Amino acid sequence: MALCRLCSKDRNLVKAHIVPEAFFRALRAGGEIPLLITNLRGHYPKRSQIGVYDQGILCEDCESKFSSVDSYGIDVFLNRFEELFQPINHQGTSVAFQARDIDQELLLRFLVATLWRASVSTQPYYDRVRLGPYESVAANAVSVPEQPVSGIFSAVLSCWTATEEHDYFTQVLMNPVREQWSGINAYRFYFGRIVAYIKVSNQQSPMPFRELALMNQQVLSVVTRDFDKSKDLSAMIGVAKASRAWRN
Numbered sequence: 001m002a003l004c005r006l007c008s009k010d011r012n013l014v015k016a017h018i019v020p021e022a023f024f025r026a027l028r029a030g031g032e033i034p035l036l037i038t039n040l041r042g043h044y045p046k047r048s049q050i051g052v053y054d055q056g057i058l059c060e061d062c063e064s065k066f067s068s069v070d071s072y073g074i075d076v077f078l079n080r081f082e083e084l085f086q087p088i089n090h091q092g093t094s095v096a097f098q099a100r101d102i103d104q105e106l107l108l109r110f111l112v113a114t115l116w117r118a119s120v121s122t123q124p125y126y127d128r129v130r131l132g133p134y135e136s137v138a139a140n141a142v143s144v145p146e147q148p149v150s151g152i153f154s155a156v157l158s159c160w161t162a163t164e165e166h167d168y169f170t171q172v173l174m175n176p177v178r179e180q181w182s183g184i185n186a187y188r189f190y191f192g193r194i195v196a197y198i199k200v201s202n203q204q205s206p207m208p209f210r211e212l213a214l215m216n217q218q219v220l221s222v223v224t225r226d227f228d229k230s231k232d233l234s235a236m237i238g239v240a241k242a243s244r245a246w247r248n
């Protein structure tokens, strides 16, 4: 028995995923075991069969409260992305993906629910996520689903495009990190090819993040980023090489 972080009751705690297992499972589809990249000093990348879970945060009742937001996130980002989103090209280059019929509030609720789990988790993979005074506000996204998601949180999405050679790497899940947009705190989470930038602040997001944020657009736009030219690609290749050297 231990204290559940959501209901604060003394309960048997269950294995709870933070980023849902489906995103890790998708990586295994090609027979490969997912490579979890971590950029934390002193932590080597791990090959894991089931992704990163935490057995010290949620009781069974509370874990089940995440199932509707999780299945929606998995549906939109993973299982039905290509069916829901239309590619937008400009002069022959992919610039965005757009979709009309997305429940943007439910998708934001999924992101805040994931952020909360990462914040309460003691797994080193989620060490960079600490919400401090906003942790209890994030918990409300799951424990009080009839209330709107607090304006402290907003999110912008991007999607990697890559050449065939680097396509596998776009699926690799890196650990979430904290960053700043013009001095405003945000966290970057990886969901396969989709990257979510989640603002955590009572200040408004700067432009153009504000304009592109979930629930601010009728048509949801996911901005395309060229993976081959990104810093993430060189970081992943560097860590993958270090990992091979370390295992041999």
Ligand SMILES: [Zn+2]
Residues within 6 Å of the ligand: 004, 005, 006, 007, 008, 009, 011, 058, 059, 060, 061, 062, 063
């Ligand atoms: Zn509980």
